[in-house]
Amino acid sequence: MAEKNMVEGMLSPYRVLDLTDEKGLSCGRLLGDLGADVIKIERPGGDPARKLGPFYDDKDDPEKSLFWFAYNANKRGITLDIEKLEGQEIFKKLAKGADFVIESFPPGYMDGFGLSYSALKNLNPELIMVSITPFGQTGPHKDYKATDITLWAMSGRMYGMGDEDRPPVRMSHINATYLQGGMEAAVGAMLALYHRQMSGEGQHVDQSIQAAFAQPGNQGWDLRNLVAPRGAMTRSRLQITRVWPCKDGKVSWAFRGGQQAADRFMKPFIKWMDSEGMADDFLKEFDWEEWDMATATQETVNRMEEPAAKFFLSHTKEELLEGAVKNRIIFYPTFNTADILKSPQLDARGFWEEVEHPELGTTITYPGAFAKLSETPISISQRAPLIGEHNQEVYQQEMGFSSKELKKLQQNKVI
Amino acid sequence: MAKKMLEGLKVADFTTVIAGPVITKPLAAYGATVLKIEGRNHLDLFRQGMVPPVGTDFPGPFNPWANRNPAGAFYNTGKLSISLNLAKAKGREIAKQFIMWADIVVENFAGGAMKRMGLGYEELKEIKPDLIMLSSCMQGQTGPHASHPGYGTQLVNLAGLSSIAGWPDREPAGIGPYTDYVAPRHSLVAILAALDYRRRTGKGQYIDMSQFESGLQLMAPLLLETATTGRVSEREGNYNPLAAPHGAYPCLPTRTDRYCVIAIYTDEEWKNFCYAMGNPEWTESPKFSTLQARRDNEEELDKLVEEWTIQFLPEDVVRRLREAEVWAGVLDNRDEWLNHQPQIKRQSPYTAPHGIYRCHPEYRWCAIAVTNDEEWQSFCRVIGDPAWTKESRFSTLHGRQENVEEMDRLIAEWTSSHTAEDVMAMMQAAGVAAGVLQTGEDLMEKDPQMAHRHFYWELQHPEIGRYRGVAPSFVFHEFPYELQRAPLMGEHNEYALKEFLGMSDEEIEELIREGVLE
Numbered sequence: 001m002a003e004k005n006m007v008e009g010m011l012s013p014y015r016v017l018d019l020t021d022e023k024g025l026s027c028g029r030l031l032g033d034l035g036a037d038v039i040k041i042e043r044p045g046g047d048p049a050r051k052l053g054p055f056y057d058d059k060d061d062p063e064k065s066l067f068w069f070a071y072n073a074n075k076r077g078i079t080l081d082i083e084k085l086e087g088q089e090i091f092k093k094l095a096k097g098a099d100f101v102i103e104s105f106p107p108g109y110m111d112g113f114g115l116s117y118s119a120l121k122n123l124n125p126e127l128i129m130v131s132i133t134p135f136g137q138t139g140p141h142k143d144y145k146a147t148d149i150t151l152w153a154m155s156g157r158m159y160g161m162g163d164e165d166r167p168p169v170r171m172s173h174i175n176a177t178y179l180q181g182g183m184e185a186a187v188g189a190m191l192a193l194y195h196r197q198m199s200g201e202g203q204h205v206d207q208s209i210q211a212a213f214a215q216p217g218n219q220g221w222d223l224r225n226l227v228a229p230r231g232a233m234t235r236s237r238l239q240i241t242r243v244w245p246c247k248d249g250k251v252s253w254a255f256r257g258g259q260q261a262a263d264r265f266m267k268p269f270i271k272w273m274d275s276e277g278m279a280d281d282f283l284k285e286f287d288w289e290e291w292d293m294a295t296a297t298q299e300t301v302n303r304m305e306e307p308a309a310k311f312f313l314s315h316t317k318e319e320l321l322e323g324a325v326k327n328r329i330i331f332y333p334t335f336n337t338a339d340i341l342k343s344p345q346l347d348a349r350g351f352w353e354e355v356e357h358p359e360l361g362t363t364i365t366y367p368g369a370f371a372k373l374s375e376t377p378i379s380i381s382q383r384a385p386l387i388g389e390h391n392q393e394v395y396q397q398e399m400g401f402s403s404k405e406l407k408k409l410q411q412n413k414v415i
Numbered sequence: 416m417a418k419k420m421l422e423g424l425k426v427a428d429f430t431t432v433i434a435g436p437v438i439t440k441p442l443a444a445y446g447a448t449v450l451k452i453e454g455r456n457h458l459d460l461f462r463q464g465m466v467p468p469v470g471t472d473f474p475g476p477f478n479p480w481a482n483r484n485p486a487g488a489f490y491n492t493g494k495l496s497i498s499l500n501l502a503k504a505k506g507r508e509i510a511k512q513f514i515m516w517a518d519i520v521v522e523n524f525a526g527g528a529m530k531r532m533g534l535g536y537e538e539l540k541e542i543k544p545d546l547i548m549l550s551s552c553m554q555g556q557t558g559p560h561a562s563h564p565g566y567g568t569q570l571v572n573l574a575g576l577s578s579i580a581g582w583p584d585r586e587p588a589g590i591g592p593y594t595d596y597v598a599p600r601h602s603l604v605a606i607l608a609a610l611d612y613r614r615r616t617g618k619g620q621y622i623d624m625s626q627f628e629s630g631l632q633l634m635a636p637l638l639l640e641t642a643t644t645g646r647v648s649e650r651e652g653n654y655n656p657l658a659a660p661h662g663a664y665p666c667l668p669t670r671t672d673r674y675c676v677i678a679i680y681t682d683e684e685w686k687n688f689c690y691a692m693g694n695p696e697w698t699e700s701p702k703f704s705t706l707q708a709r710r711d712n713e714e715e716l717d718k719l720v721e722e723w724t725i726q727f728l729p730e731d732v733v734r735r736l737r738e739a740e741v742w743a744g745v746l747d748n749r750d751e752w753l754n755h756q757p758q759i760k761r762q763s764p765y766t767a768p769h770g771i772y773r774c775h776p777e778y779r780w781c782a783i784a785v786t787n788d789e790e791w792q793s794f795c796r797v798i799g800d801p802a803w804t805k806e807s808r809f810s811t812l813h814g815r816q817e818n819v820e821e822m823d824r825l826i827a828e829w830t831s832s833h834t835a836e837d838v839m840a841m842m843q844a845a846g847v848a849a850g851v852l853q854t855g856e857d858l859m860e861k862d863p864q865m866a867h868r869h870f871y872w873e874l875q876h877p878e879i880g881r882y883r884g885v886a887p888s889f890v891f892h893e894f895p896y897e898l899q900r901a902p903l904m905g906e907h908n909e910y911a912l913k914e915f916l917g918m919s920d921e922e923i924e925e926l927i928r929e930g931v932l933e
Binding site for chain 2: 008139140141144146149169190192203250325344369
């Protein structure tokens, strides 16, 4: 990867073989962002995750999945059927020279092809194998089937989400549990690398997606035997507005009392309203420190909400965000993806990256680096690979297969 | 116990609340020495009374319970604590000495705060070139919004995560400080990679973590969608992706609660629908010629459909549409329709059934996701092969998607007569993905898998008593970690100053006298 070598990344010396499906793609993407040479190994014909939308041009085409683009940038791509004997031999050769293998097959699947961690460890004692599965490699639920929604349910994160009068609800569109599992697995991979530098030994990282998503814990139950009912996060005795219409959208804000709220939210907000002549005496003279939500009346809430509603309605999302920043008040408009693409802050930080897709004859704007690094900045140097795009590069140029051998592998549907 | 993985690694931790402490928590579990540098001057919100301690009433605006906040105890397991007054020059000087001692510095003040204290990376780098430092804040250390303070609970609005959480007809479902669990993972990957880079090159690294930008990594496919198609996907809760128009439309008499329900799935039905309406001109528009086009222009479409339905009694609309072979229904109350909308459909257009189903007793739920026809067969066997599963409208995936509401109602009839645990066990035994909607009680007391992985650790805290922390979510089978309780505020003042900085008793006494130690 000539381009990548130009900038030494934090993980440039390392090679990663990425066998994952949608459950683990975010792991390899992170390592690739940090400069590792990540080779996405797909089954011949392409990975099933290529079927996940949304799609470029709305065309349901394995080379146009925007989900695929997002989590396979900074990877190279080859095809290989590890269910075939010849494929297994090739995989072992690759594993000999690799630092990491990431996989998200059901537990035991790799063992079935002689590619278990212990088998690969014999070939390459320094190899770090990262297995990302819904529940982990061992234990009573290891073979349980799962999808994103069942993992939301099992992790405890969905119980409180949504409204009392409707079923629980999860986040739409994104497989949030999988993305979290992949990110956590990358942490495990990095810890294993640290240990390898100390000991010379590789190891097996066993990532549970359920546990990754259950990280917030359950102190309510732990200390008080409480299970917060659905909607508790947005419910109270009083009718309190939490999302307000503004000129061109919505903004998230709620009146509340107490020292913290007074200093960080209420007083600067009222001051801002007042500077535009929109705060009435009731608001200006209100004692926010002393206001106790437990004893507050609906009448008081209504009294303060009325001028605020007018204030929000007279401003755009953009104005409200800029005002919040300027007046150091903690609140934000409810942005959607179109708003985010216009964010002046992201612009100023040079967040967006233009990535060329020559085969589509276009350039696409991508969300940029997950962090800004002083010495080894992250960038997208390689858009997500096409199916088998780097077969020749990897098999011929790097592994020394002849073009005749390559053809034969193709005929045998190994690649 | 075997030597821990990160033994010898030293971390100066200036972080508070969640997004920072969650970065250093796993480092402590794996054996790093993590020193939480805190003080009354920059008091951790979780040293305060935001969460009332056990057995007390709400503590009011300011509180004496610095050590009893359960969230603080939860997010700071295994760390040491020094209470240092950073408002004093001497306090900052000692903080700098701890930075010199450390391999890694982590902070999550509002952007630029460390710099103002004379502890910015540029300055520190001069005296410690191989320093690895991570600053995590809302919107990054640079740009016009850099110094804006905030919390994840609000940031989710800016990062678009709220916009995709919940029901389309209601405000976003509260997702809490979601980004507080995302940025720490990106942060840890970067810190640990930086250690490797330092080992190889001798160079340090400054990591500027914008929790906003980190959160956007989750939104990547949707941002690409908007960047390429202009379309904005928002929360879809109950929404049915396969139909447009789709919904409850008002009818005569005006301003009553009388509605008709319409769902147009196929282009054939669309043509019939247009015919039933008398082929008004707008139906010819390319804006409505395909399902995708109708979904894209749904707002406009709904308005036009409404202009038509409002002229008739719902019974008349239904009769006209049924004559044209378009499905429709009468509704006497709009809420009734919204409330009977089953589960979460739009979220997985590839599967049906797919959703959260009410079990027995009625406050228990189980998620079920059938992903292919083979699983559908297994699913049918589990629920006893009732006659409706054989009907043509449910026997194919397409049919199930088209009749998803009716199907979900029939499924719920079965699930509601079983416990959630039984539904899960029966489905899993037949190879169908299913999972109980677990509560804290389920996870902590009942989930055998979590117990098997020793996810929850029982800890003893001198002021809180028994409480539980959580382990990292990955397991190294050969390398154990250990969770230890969180420190009391300033518990390790003497220890840290003596052991890490080599101070004498006299020096420490002076610091106490000068109010540098709090």
